[in-house]
Amino acid sequence: MTRDFQEMSATADAGRKAAMALLAQATADEMTRFWSVWTDKPEVETLRGPETGLVMVRGRIGGSGAPFNLGEATVTRATVRLGSGAVGHAYALGRQGEKVRLAAVFDALWQDDAKRDVVEKTVLAPIAQRLDEELRTKRAETAATKVDFFTMVRGED
Amino acid sequence: MSTNTQVFEGGFANPVMGAQQIFRALMDAMANPGRVFDVPELVAAPAPLTPVMAAIAATLFDHDATVWCDKSISASKEAIGWLKFHTGLELVSDPAAAQFALVKDVAAMPSFEAFAKGTSEYPDRSTTVILQLDGFEGENVLTLRGPGIKDTQDFAPSQLPKMFIDQWTGNRAAFPRGIDLIFAGREALAALPRTTRVAKKEA
Amino acid sequence: MYVAVKGGETAIRNAHKLLADKRRGDRSVPSIRLDQIVEQLALGVDRVMAEGSLYDLELAALAIKQARGDMIEAIFLVRAYRTTLPRFGYTLPVETAAMAIERRISATFKDLPGGQLLGPTFDYTHRLLDPELAADAAVEAPEERVEETHEPAPRVTDILGHHGMIETDGELPEGTAPGDLTREPLAFPLERDLRLQALARGDEGFLLGLAYSTQRGYARSHPFVGEIRIGEVEVELEVAELDFPLTLGRIRLTECQMVNQFKGSAKQPPQFTRGYGLVFGQSERKAMSMSLCDRALRARELGEDVTAAAQDEEFVISHSDNVQSTGFVEHLKLPHYVDFQAELDLVRRMRAEHERRDVQETAE
Numbered sequence: 001m002t003r004d005f006q007e008m009s010a011t012a013d014a015g016r017k018a019a020m021a022l023l024a025q026a027t028a029d030e031m032t033r034f035w036s037v038w039t040d041k042p043e044v045e046t047l048r049g050p051e052t053g054l055v056m057v058r059g060r061i062g063g064s065g066a067p068f069n070l071g072e073a074t075v076t077r078a079t080v081r082l083g084s085g086a087v088g089h090a091y092a093l094g095r096q097g098e099k100v101r102l103a104a105v106f107d108a109l110w111q112d113d114a115k116r117d118v119v120e121k122t123v124l125a126p127i128a129q130r131l132d133e134e135l136r137t138k139r140a141e142t143a144a145t146k147v148d149f150f151t152m153v154r155g156e157d
Numbered sequence: 158m159s160t161n162t163q164v165f166e167g168g169f170a171n172p173v174m175g176a177q178q179i180f181r182a183l184m185d186a187m188a189n190p191g192r193v194f195d196v197p198e199l200v201a202a203p204a205p206l207t208p209v210m211a212a213i214a215a216t217l218f219d220h221d222a223t224v225w226c227d228k229s230i231s232a233s234k235e236a237i238g239w240l241k242f243h244t245g246l247e248l249v250s251d252p253a254a255a256q257f258a259l260v261k262d263v264a265a266m267p268s269f270e271a272f273a274k275g276t277s278e279y280p281d282r283s284t285t286v287i288l289q290l291d292g293f294e295g296e297n298v299l300t301l302r303g304p305g306i307k308d309t310q311d312f313a314p315s316q317l318p319k320m321f322i323d324q325w326t327g328n329r330a331a332f333p334r335g336i337d338l339i340f341a342g343r344e345a346l347a348a349l350p351r352t353t354r355v356a357k358k359e360a
Numbered sequence: 361m362y363v364a365v366k367g368g369e370t371a372i373r374n375a376h377k378l379l380a381d382k383r384r385g386d387r388s389v390p391s392i393r394l395d396q397i398v399e400q401l402a403l404g405v406d407r408v409m410a411e412g413s414l415y416d417l418e419l420a421a422l423a424i425k426q427a428r429g430d431m432i433e434a435i436f437l438v439r440a441y442r443t444t445l446p447r448f449g450y451t452l453p454v455e456t457a458a459m460a461i462e463r464r465i466s467a468t469f470k471d472l473p474g475g476q477l478l479g480p481t482f483d484y485t486h487r488l489l490d491p492e493l494a495a496d497a498a499v500e501a502p503e504e505r506v507e508e509t510h511e512p513a514p515r516v517t518d519i520l521g522h523h524g525m526i527e528t529d530g531e532l533p534e535g536t537a538p539g540d541l542t543r544e545p546l547a548f549p550l551e552r553d554l555r556l557q558a559l560a561r562g563d564e565g566f567l568l569g570l571a572y573s574t575q576r577g578y579a580r581s582h583p584f585v586g587e588i589r590i591g592e593v594e595v596e597l598e599v600a601e602l603d604f605p606l607t608l609g610r611i612r613l614t615e616c617q618m619v620n621q622f623k624g625s626a627k628q629p630p631q632f633t634r635g636y637g638l639v640f641g642q643s644e645r646k647a648m649s650m651s652l653c654d655r656a657l658r659a660r661e662l663g664e665d666v667t668a669a670a671q672d673e674e675f676v677i678s679h680s681d682n683v684q685s686t687g688f689v690e691h692l693k694l695p696h697y698v699d700f701q702a703e704l705d706l707v708r709r710m711r712a713e714h715e716r717r718d719v720q721e722t723a724e
Contacts, residue, residue, distance in 0.1 A: 013603055013604045014604075016604075017604045017605075017606070017607070020606055020607065021594075021606075021607030024606070024607055024608055024609050025607075025609055025610070047165045047166060047168070048165065048168055048242075048243075051172075051446075052445060053445050053446040053447060053448040054414070054442060054445045054446070054447050054448065055447070055448050055449055055450065055451050055595070055597055055608065056447065056449075056450045056451065056540065056542070057415065057451050057454065057595060057611065058450055058451050058452065058453040058454065058538065059453055059454055059456070059556075059613075059638045060453045060454075060456075060529065061529060061530030061531075061532075061552055061553065061556060061636055062517065062528075062529030062530045062617070062634055062636050063456050063457065063515055063517065063529060063615065063617065063636070064457065064515075064518075064529045065528070065529030065530040065531050065532075066529075066530060066531050066532035066536060066538070066552075066553060067453040067538045067553070068538050068539075068552070068553035068554075068556045068557055069450070069538050069539070069540050069541075069542075069553070069557045070454075070556075070557065070560050070638055070640070071409075071410070071413035071414065071415065071557075071560055071561060071640055072413060072414050072415065072442060072447075072542075073414065073415035073416065073451075073595065073608075073611060074414065074415070074416040074419065074445070075448055075597070075608055077448065079165050079242075079601070081162060081165070081166075085162060087162045087165050089599075089601055089602065091448075091597060091599065091606050091608055092608060092609055093415070093595065093608045093609035093610075093611065094416065094418075094609070095416065095418075095419075135460060136506075137504070138460060138462060139460075139507075139510060140504035140505055140506050140507075141502045141503070141504055142461060142462055142463070142477050142479055143477070143504075143505040143506070143507050144502065144503035144504055144505040145463075145477055145478040145479055146475045146476065146477050146478075146505070147475065147476040147477075147478065149470055149471070164601070165601070219446055219447070220446065220447045220448060220449055221447060221543065238600070238601075241600035241601075242600055242601050245446075245447075245448065245449070245600070
């Protein structure tokens with residue numbers, strides 16, 4: 001592989017990784033809604049799943065030392081193939097099979113250069129916006145509980 | 158990972174029923190050494206994996222399984238990709254560290270000594286070796302005796318490892334340690350557990 | 361003597377039917393929904409997830425409902441459920457430094473970057489029962505404070521670490537695959553990774569009691585809370601079919617860094633040592649107890665005398681799992697009729713022997 005191609009594929013990977021991260025954090029309602037308004041629905045064949053299993057979540061000793069096994073979490077995954085031949089994958093925490101199947105469909109659609117913009121605008125952007133909003137609210141609520149210390153008396157004299 | 162979609166296709170259409178059907182056949186085969194059990198072609202995997210070989214892999218392997226593959230299988234990116242996607246197995250390069258081994262090229266396979274035989278405390282920590290065959294109508298007929306066989310059982314796999322009878326006798330001598338063999342034919346499978354005694358069939 | 365008895369099928373069936381009826385309770389009271397449990401009994405859900413060792417809010421809520429609020433029974437149900445699922449893999453280690461923080465406090469530094477963030481805490485409440493809550497009064501929305509720039513909150517131990525005042529994060533030899541007690545039975549002595557896994561799923565009450573014992577002088581320690589942080593972290597998994605780690609979503613964790621004085625040894629200069637706690641959900645009592653136990657269990661590693669229960673690895677780890685403990689304690693109520701008959705015979709014979717001796721002694 002040439003260097004340019006490596007870089008290109010690394011960027012493509014980063015884009016798809018970000019897209020899949022948003023799809024994983026979509027709600028079941030969001031996925032159903034975005035799919036119901038998707039025009040020109042492709043033929044979808046399920047190659048695997050949706051199936052629920054476990055991942056062992058790892059932490060690190062002291063926060064950044066050697067890894068250790070903290071405990072498990074439920075995960076659901078699916079792999080689909082569209083009529084176009086594009087294969088999409090999805091993994092998400094929880095046990096929502098239909099949400100994950102649709103996430104895999106959108107992952108496959110995202111890989112199609114002609115569809116990517118529409119997926120970004122009508123599916124990923126609203127999810128990202130909701131997540132941003134939730135994070136902003138959480139930060140603001142937490143910041144309101146920040147302790148401002150006042151020095152009342154100093155004991156020097 | 159190749160974007161070749163072959164890797165993602167051809168798993169069990171119904172994973173629970175499919176795996177149960179193959180598992181049942183494997184149990185029957187282990188309980189009746191050398192007897193050939195017919196199984197339908199339930200999966201389709203990239204070459205060189207045959208449908209029966211791949212179905213056994215999809216039935217027995219999961220994320221916790223350590224598996225060694227011979228050269229002709231590990232050389233196929235598609236075959237390895239298929240196995241990883243459909244079973245989650247962990248590939249190992251040392252056959253002695255493998256719970257299972259997949260062998261396509263039976264004549265060139267490592268000696269039985271190369272695989273894990275388990276320990277006296279845990280004889281189950283041994284390698285189950287799965288051999289891919291053309292069928293069970295080979296020229297050399299073996300006579301099998303032992304648990305699960307009433308008197309004798311004829312067994313004629315189309316391919317056999319080198320010095321098979323000597324190697325198997327050595328494997329028997331280590332009992333309760335030792336490897337077990339599964340033979341994946343075409344639309345059929347059979348097994349040889351370590352308890353079975355093997356001799357060349359008298360003419 | 362072996363006596364096989366059979367019976368009680370109808371009694372068992374009817375007992376379970378009665379259990380279902382009592383669980384539902386008065387039918388004129390609305391049935392509790394899982395989302396109500398998740399939202400309003402959130403810390404109970406968190407405890408079931410932590411000790412059930414399975415992160416799934418809805419399953420934990422179902423377990424609590426099915427167990428009629430019996431937490432150990434609920435944890436048992438979750439543990440049983442997890443055995444029915446296949447394992448897809450091990451995640452990348454979560455980055456608690458990149459946590460979306462909901463609470464973060466330090467008892468060692470007042471002015472730390474990122475500040476002291478109290479979050480939704482019971483601390484400073486008056487512990488007075490609230491009749492308004494009983495009357496279901498409307499609850500105000502929380503205050504918000506929008507900050508121009510979001511100040512990152514580095515870990516306190518990283519701040520101390522710069523000056524060599526505190527030991528570095530716990531390392532294990534390069535290439536050590538973390539032990540997994542759900543796959544291999546425990547064999548003592550354990551490495552710290554396996555101890556932490558066991559403590560993370562250990563019973564909160566048991567670990568709390570042991571942690572308290574270290575403060576009362578059983579295993580001398582003088583701990584400070586370096587930092588407690590609660591919030592969500594991203595979970596990532598590497599899968600065979602993709603070249604990059606996938607984000608699976610976010611989970612809430614509580615992390616506690618306990619800082620302990622250490623006099624130093626022949627090998628090490630005096631410095632602060634650390635105990636670590638990491639727990640599913642919001643549970644700082646558990647995370648603090650875990651970090652105190654973790655530190656106490658490092659006695660041998662740090663060349664300290666092992667004198668107290670909390671320092672005894674076999675004792676702590678073997679008895680910290682409440683599913684295992686309850687299984688063994690509660691099995692005593694199952695029929696032991698034959699065992700007891702044998703004991704009864706034995707005691708009768710000993711009594712007869714005893715009486716015979718008495719008679720003899722009197723005669724002499």
